[in-house]
Amino acid sequence: MDPAIDAAASGEARRARSRRRLATLGLASAPVGYLALFFLIPVLMVAAYSVGMLTLLPQDDYLSLQPWRDLLFGSIYLDVFWRSVWMALVVSVVSVVLAYPVAYFLALVAGLRKYTLLLVIIAPFLTSYLLRVLALRVILQEDGVVNSFLRTVGILGPDEAVGWLFNSRFAVYLVLAYVWVPFVALPIFVSLESLDHALLEASNDLGASRWRTFWTITFPLSLPGVIAAFIFVFIPTIGEYVTPLLVGGPGNFMFGNAIQGAFLQGLDWQFGSAMSMFLVFAVVVLIVLFGRYLNVRTVTE
């Protein structure tokens, strides 16, 4: 063929590709630009605040690492941080363990009704969280529904009550699991739903029991969804403070409570910023470690 036409044709293709790349950049620039302005910059400002590059209150020290020193050396806050990590771990494991059968049920057992049933477990989210916690208090407290029932049935004496249902670590775990299980069931449901039934049937035909099929085929294939679900609960829960505040009682002071307290009770913004950045760095480390599973495509596969 004529080299001139060749050159013209490939030049045409190159320009088309460049246009496509520009279009890609243009498309990406809206959400990315938005997040850069309203997410990245605020986070950078908090970082700057934590080292005194930015000050607002008269008691703030300009350019000081004291808040970081207070946080990292010989303080209770690191213990509180690990306690929060442990809480997040327990809540995540419990939520995933409870959500898996729900997702399995919806994806593989519920049949045609699955989406409606999925909606049924998501619908409680439409009620305000605070009101649901208030209602849970009514159920769990010493003179609440559970204890009254136990007394009526005779398991408890007339003056006895199970005190650890509320104002306790158990209550924190219960309420957080209550809030998270429906959410956590979703990605697991999605990954189970796209499972090819032919695989299961093939395994069956080859003589494997249902349990064996589950452990060797179903579960491993659903693992990306499970891990993603775990991370989606785990990371935000480290900074959780509302639930420990409302239902935790003494001994349930979490890192999120410390951050909130520094800003909203102590007017101790620099220290609060240092704690916040510490949490952000910890979370970044976790993302880097588990980053592959957080990739958007893996989550949805």
Added chain:
Amino acid sequence: MRSELDALLRSPMERRTLLRYMGYSAALGGAGILAACRRAVTQPGGASPVVRPPIGEEPGVLRIYEWNGYQAKWFWREYARQGLEDPKFAFFTNTEQAIAKTAGGYTWDLSHPETEYIQDYVNLGLIQPWDTSLISNFADLNPVLERAGQLDGKQYDIVLDWGYSGVIIRTDHVDPSVNSYSYLFDDKLEGHISWFDTPWILLQAGLVLGIESSIWDMTPGDLETCKNYCIEKTKNLHSLWVEPTQMWDDVGQGNVWAAYAWPDAFVVLKEEAPVQYIRPKEGVLSWAEGLVLHTESENYRHAHEYAEAWASVDVGQRLVSVWGFGHANLGIDLSLIDPEVVEVFGLDDPEGSLSEPSSLIGRYLPNRAAYNRAWDEVKAA
């Protein structure tokens, strides 16, 4: 992906576009941070003598940053009767949050903080003094309270409502004659004590222990002592209440025998359970809150009218009998109020009850951050 990157970098047009985008974002980020550094310097609140326009020329709609509940019309009925426009209300959860948000740039005409936060607002240059001559019923207000609202001789806070942070006890389990904050730290009541989530518990510990320095400005040593005492006593706790209904329920049902409480708990529970409200002998910590005026408010005269409406006797009458909070107006007719409530509040001698040593009205905490961290340690224990 590598080949994409190579291709991208090799093509001059794409490289330039990419570098341009990176430059924009860096510039944006840098500009943002620089701007923040420059603007974050607080202006000192200088009050130069201003000529105030007459009331007709002010914008008119008061913006009030309040506790949720105080927007009820009966608080400002007098104000509305004068034909002035209805105010607009925004709500905060507690005063520290209000200060944080105001310091972050949120503005209002009036807010409703307790006396211990006046200094914080003044330090930030956010509030200006009132002109009490513009408030016709100011002379009817309790002078002890109004003194608490002053700073450097200027009336920054028109104190209008008050209450005690005392103890409510179940008389069927606890002996009222002890009459002390020690109820909240009593090992004999293990498992039946409830604290409010506030650093004021440290102050109460200080009162019980009889520390040397002022509870409002403790030395680090005294703060440490109070903190350790509180940490030791957390084992006695049934709960740490955040909203009052929870505590009312627990006391009413007999799960809690001694709780940090405001007098409204007594008003709610007195018909339902054998309770008594204690104003401890060490002096009862009291909170007094009132209206403050923002430095940049353009509704100067409207604000004064609003304060005057709030300060009226009718408001006070209703506040005491229905809400169980005290009011600053001394003209309240005691015969219309439940005698138990009169006794709990000490309303027969309002000035005496609120003066020291029987009552310790909330004062500024110069070391608030240190107190907060100590309180954090108590909660973390």
Added chain:
Amino acid sequence: MNAAVSTGGRRGLWLFFGLLVVFLYAPIVILIVFSFNDRSFVSFPWEGFTLRWYRQFLQNSSLLSALRTSAFVAVVTAGATVALAIPAAIVLVRRRFFAKGLVSGLLLAPLVIPLVVFGISLLILFNTLGIPLSPLTIVVGHVVIALPFAVLTLVPRLERIPVWLEEASRDLGANAVTTFRWITLPLLAPAVVSSFLISFVISFDEIVIASFIAGDEPTFPLYLFSQLRLPRQLPQVIAVAVVVMIVSAVVVIASEVGRRMADRRLERQIAAVERVGVE
């Protein structure tokens, strides 16, 4: 025989699901009961049936205004989020470029930032830029945290729309915009609706960020939380919540039914096209 589960397993899973539903709805039932309880405080004992909380909330102008503000913020948030999530999803699914890992990381990052931190830093940012606080500033914050959820809803749906449908359209002469408008978007519609709804729900119930960057007009959750110190209006609020829940449940169910119908239509359309291709 069912390869996934035995009969006993099936019964067990139904039971488990049933118990979960009971557990999830028990507090809701309690709230409904309390909304009719003739007692000023949200607690037992039961003191008689009343509709007065429902009557009172209808007269409570600041409560109603907070509801309106929440609805406004939630609708605008959902709209803006979807408007940003669609290009993001397209870029992640249909395009290849070197920074894709970074971009998907950035899009998911708001999921993991503590809301207290984010709320306060946004407040400082608005103050620095001189932007006054208003429902729109709340929208700005809510869009950031809703974006990951919206993107995660759109991406799987977009992946299931076969690329060759769009390529066929291009081959027939349509440009990118037309293709998107007439081919991709209608097929994407159910996911668009879902992500709109998810963003709406997230924004409507969000409290932490709103508490910092709301201006003079509180949202409903803000109004609720500020009740904690003086809980006199709590029964009215519960009546409101019951009404809100019923309304939104109806809306979500209706949308779900619609989505299923659209899904079946998509399958039929793809099957029809495939048949055409085969012939």
